[in-house]
Amino acid sequence: xxxxxxxxxxxxxxxxITLEGLSREILSAILDTAEPFAEVAxxxxxxxxxxxxxxxxxxxxxxxxxxxxxxEIAAKRLSADVxxxxxxxxxxxxxxxxxxxVDNLAAMQADMFVVRHASSGAPYLIAQHLAATGRSHIRVxxxxxxxxxxxxxxxLDMYTIRHYKKDFTRLTVAVxxxxxxxxxxxxxxxxxxxxxxxxxxxxxxxxxLPAGVADMGVRVFQDMKEGLKGxxxxxxxxxxxxxxxxxxxxxxxxxxxxxxxTPEKLRLAKPDAIVMHPGPMNRGIEIDSAxxxxxxxxxxxxxxxxxxxxxxxxxxxxxx
Amino acid sequence: MKIHIKNGHVIDPxxxxxxxxxxxxxxxxxxxxxxxxxxxxxxxxxxxxxxNATIDATGCIVCPGLVDLSARLREPGFEYRATLESExxxxxxxxxxxxxxxxxxxxPLDEPxxxxxxxxxxxxxxxxxxxxxxxLTLKLEGKRxxxxxxxxxxxxxxxxxxxxPVLDTQVLMRAMQYAxxxxxxxxxxxxxxxxxKNGVAHDGEISARLGLAGIPxxxxxxxxxxxxxxxxxxxxxxxxxxxxxxxxxxxxxxxRASGIAVTCDVAVHHLHLCDQDIGFFNPHARxxxxxxxxxxxxxxxxxxxxxxxxxxxxxHTPVDDDAKQAPFDEAEPGATGLELLLPLTxxxxxxxxxxxxxxxxxxxxxxxxxxxxGAGTLAVGSAADVCVFDLRAPCRIGRETLKSQGKNTPFLGxxxxxxxxxxxxxxxxxxxxxxxxxx
Numbered sequence: 001x002x003x004x005x006x007x008x009x010x011x012x013x014x015x016x017i018t019l020e021g022l023s024r025e026i027l028s029a030i031l032d033t034a035e036p037f038a039e040v041a042x043x044x045x046x047x048x049x050x051x052x053x054x055x056x057x058x059x060x061x062x063x064x065x066x067x068x069x070x071x072e073i074a075a076k077r078l079s080a081d082v083x084x085x086x087x088x089x090x091x092x093x094x095x096x097x098x099x100x101x102v103d104n105l106a107a108m109q110a111d112m113f114v115v116r117h118a119s120s121g122a123p124y125l126i127a128q129h130l131a132a133t134g135r136s137h138i139r140v141x142x143x144x145x146x147x148x149x150x151x152x153x154x155x156l157d158m159y160t161i162r163h164y165k166k167d168f169t170r171l172t173v174a175v176x177x178x179x180x181x182x183x184x185x186x187x188x189x190x191x192x193x194x195x196x197x198x199x200x201x202x203x204x205x206x207x208x209l210p211a212g213v214a215d216m217g218v219r220v221f222q223d224m225k226e227g228l229k230g231x232x233x234x235x236x237x238x239x240x241x242x243x244x245x246x247x248x249x250x251x252x253x254x255x256x257x258x259x260x261x262t263p264e265k266l267r268l269a270k271p272d273a274i275v276m277h278p279g280p281m282n283r284g285i286e287i288d289s290a291x292x293x294x295x296x297x298x299x300x301x302x303x304x305x306x307x308x309x310x311x312x313x314x315x316x317x318x319x320x
Numbered sequence: 321m322k323i324h325i326k327n328g329h330v331i332d333p334x335x336x337x338x339x340x341x342x343x344x345x346x347x348x349x350x351x352x353x354x355x356x357x358x359x360x361x362x363x364x365x366x367x368x369x370x371x372n373a374t375i376d377a378t379g380c381i382v383c384p385g386l387v388d389l390s391a392r393l394r395e396p397g398f399e400y401r402a403t404l405e406s407e408x409x410x411x412x413x414x415x416x417x418x419x420x421x422x423x424x425x426x427x428p429l430d431e432p433x434x435x436x437x438x439x440x441x442x443x444x445x446x447x448x449x450x451x452x453x454x455x456l457t458l459k460l461e462g463k464r465x466x467x468x469x470x471x472x473x474x475x476x477x478x479x480x481x482x483x484x485p486v487l488d489t490q491v492l493m494r495a496m497q498y499a500x501x502x503x504x505x506x507x508x509x510x511x512x513x514x515x516x517k518n519g520v521a522h523d524g525e526i527s528a529r530l531g532l533a534g535i536p537x538x539x540x541x542x543x544x545x546x547x548x549x550x551x552x553x554x555x556x557x558x559x560x561x562x563x564x565x566x567x568x569x570x571x572x573x574x575x576r577a578s579g580i581a582v583t584c585d586v587a588v589h590h591l592h593l594c595d596q597d598i599g600f601f602n603p604h605a606r607x608x609x610x611x612x613x614x615x616x617x618x619x620x621x622x623x624x625x626x627x628x629x630x631x632x633x634x635x636h637t638p639v640d641d642d643a644k645q646a647p648f649d650e651a652e653p654g655a656t657g658l659e660l661l662l663p664l665t666x667x668x669x670x671x672x673x674x675x676x677x678x679x680x681x682x683x684x685x686x687x688x689x690x691x692x693x694g695a696g697t698l699a700v701g702s703a704a705d706v707c708v709f710d711l712r713a714p715c716r717i718g719r720e721t722l723k724s725q726g727k728n729t730p731f732l733g734x735x736x737x738x739x740x741x742x743x744x745x746x747x748x749x750x751x752x753x754x755x756x757x758x759x
Contacts, residue, residue: 005600020529099645119647120531121601128600129645146649147531186531211534212525 005127008136015127015140016313018149020190027194031159034305034312040077041307050319051080054111058084060143061098061117066279067143070303071114071152074310078319080112098122099129106130112139112318120146120183139317147181152313153278154187156306158195160298161233163305164274168195174227174269175218176203177237177259177286180210184278185237193217203227205259207248224259228268234296236261236277239286252285262288266296274298321372321750322346324365328377328708332384333681334688334697343382344369345704348749353698377708380744383680385417385448385705387687387696389585389633390561391658393450394725395438397426402638402725404441410658410724411448412754415707415743416634418688418695419448419658423455424482430455430466432474439475445751449705451477451691453507456495462486465495469502477691478559480507483608487513489546496554505557505692510547510568511609515539520649522612526595532648535610537565544568548575551582559690560584563629564609566619573628583690586620587635588664589655593617593730603644603651604730607635624682625672631687632668634661638726656726662707663715664731666741676711704750713742 006015006022013026040046056075058068068084075082087101098117105113115123123142130138144150158168165171173192179185179202192200193216202213203221214220221227228234244252261275275287275296283289292299323345330341330353337353342363344352355363365371391411394402411419421438423429429438435452442450454476458464468479479499486492486508499506516539521527523534544560548571551558563569563584572584589607594617598605605611623629637654644651661683669679688696695705717739719727731739746754 097642097645098647117647119649121649122647124601125645125647145531146647147533149531183531186529210528211523211536212528215525216529 005124005131013316014136015123016151016317017123017127017140017142018190019151019154019187019194020149022194024194024196027155027158027191030155030309030312030316031162033316034159034308037308037311038305040311041304046077047079048077049079050315051075051078054080054318055109056080056082056112056114056314057105057110058082058114059087059101059105059116060085061087061115061122062144063088064116064144067116070306071143071310074307074314077307078311078315080314098125102126102129106135106138110138112141112314114141114143115145116143117145120148122146141313141317144183147183147186149187150183151187152306152310153184154191155313156302156309157188157235157276157278158191159305159309160276160302163301164298165232168192168197171197171232172199172201172230173197173233173235174201174203174231175235175237176224176227176261178208178239178243179204179213179237180208181240181243182237188235189216189218201227201231203259205249224265225268228265231269232273234261234266234269234273234275236275236287238278238280239282244285256285260284260286260288261291263290263294266291276302279303322369323373323375323704323747323750324371325375325377325382325706325708326363328380328382330382330698331677331680332698333677334384334685335699337698338677343698343706345747345750348704348751350698350700350702350704352700375708375745377744380708380710381676382706382708384684384696384698385707385746385748386415386661386683387691388416388419388636388658388661388683389631389687389690390587391416391419391421391634391636392424392638393421394638395425395441396434401640404447406723406725407636407638407658408442408447410722412446412746412748413723413743413756414659415662415709415746416658417448417705417707417746417748418451418691418693420451420453420477420691422453422482423480424460424484428455428460429453429476430458430460432467432470435471435474435476446748446753448748448753449695451693453478453480455479456481456499456506457486457491460484462488462491465498468499468504472502472504477693478505478507480561481509483509485511485513485543489550493550493554496550496556500554500556505559507559507561508547509561509609510540510543510563512539512543515542520606520610521598522595522610524595524613526598530598530601537567537612537616540565540568540609541571544571548580548582552580555581558582562587562590562609562635563620564590564612565616569619569623569628583630585631585633585687585690586624586629588632588657588661589635589730590617591621591624591632591668592664597730598648601648602730603646603648604655604728604732606648606651606653607655608653621668621672624668625674625678631690632661632665632682633687634658636724638724639728641727644728655729656722656724658724659722660717660729660731662709662743663739663741666711667739704747706747708744710742710744712740715739715742
């Protein structure tokens, strides 16, 4: 198999496309780098000059206000110039191919592309294209591709777990919900394994689990009450609206009853368990408000940490 | 024109020939295959034979021209992807002298005029024989039957849907009944369209990891069950195209054992690749049906060797670069195959330690039998469609060397695949259609 295309010949991170195949050292280095950036946010002047003069293009082929905003804030705190492009409403509608769009923006002297795309593997394609055309100096950060990966979300989740739990090697972590369609779940599972979490559980009805999920090194539970017993971390996944009623699930009500995180179900986890969610939340569908706003919830700190983690990734890839 | 092919090793599976022999050709037909005595003498020419041309096949295999059950020529409608000229040059360079083309052109091959136009355009001495597979239903929509008898008169040898399913099983059954009325065979792909909906890769560990929508094996077996039951009910001659799974092979073997008239083929890429070859979303590893697991791939290799799968085809699908340079799920499936069929057949044979005659039967006599044509043989009196190739010469697949307009292949420029088998020359009815002796 070819070299992991996000690493250069020296095994250093050149792009961030997936957490799969990244070493524990690289993951830890990103989390360590994020620590001081979390403090930058506490200062009166929330800026550092690491990316001064660099142009970061947010290429969003799929809508996402929240993720785009956090990348934008991260880049601006690093003093980069940020250009936001929502391409599903411009070029793609005119029939321009993905790589034509990339070529045009590369010609505008971009230093980094932050890419969100509905197709799994699109950021790989862009990185390979840049390499094949001698423009490997342009970095690619995957901001979510299809069902494949959402590496910065995975990293900020690891940052959050490390912040509250310190040691990964004694944890039981449950990922709950729509694993089948979730790029977040895939990135979480890869990172949790690499960082040495001994027990990773996924909890979902069979319709929301991919065929080969057990091969990813997880224990599969259909019964949420069984799956939550004794866990240290509960990572909830978002359920997309269009999947709530149809052939995957009969109704949001039934889903909430059996797979929604309620205070009663949460009591089965360890007393000091933390609850996470990548947002945006569907209250009353995958998570009860009493849990989302309760003492175990670390959902808002996740958002704060997310900016620090994205600053860390961007500075490591393109920082001078 | 009289041609003497001398000093070669003739492998003609249809006639059980596998020995040093000379081939004599006159007026576009085989007039003698002689020689091969223990002294190693050359063959004796038939009485009165005086060659105008001699081909020295020393160190080469001489076999019937290959017969390919599926080659998309892209005409009419997709001339920007390939033309008859480019793909016929590719066929000849690949040693293929007869090929069937599926009906998924634009418009589809659903009316006699189109078929006549295609066969007329294809009637050139240096072109392989083209056998169109007519559309089973109008516009391949699966609603109304085509004029099969008229299409057959125009040159169609069978009827099918390419990769488009007939959703309505009542239409499917009637189409089979109607085809059976005239004794036509029906060629269909077994893939349940609902279970395959949005799918782009084999449903398994790789698709789960990469986040690609999966097509489960049951998409094939459920469709197979439907087709096999309908074949038994209607008595139609059914040919199943591009089998992809171990379970599928078992079902077909069982159906055959129970007396159903069914044959099947496999695409050559599926013998060598599996879902792991998708690697980092390589769009050249996207196929329809998808590349399945290693276990399935091994079953296809064994099934073809044992004869459980009847024939091997290129499933030649030239796709332009733009349609491949896209994210995996947006990239068009398929690969160029005409020039890879022979080297990939030989690679399979070598890896399976198969007699060459058995392997070559799967790309000559066996597909000819399915097509119901008198090709794939060097019998005296048959058309002089001959392929002469060097078994050991390395075969490099590069953008510049491919004659097909489609440069889309997972084997492009990769020496480590160790492809061997270079065509030295191809004769079509005695006409030198490809001369690669000094290439």
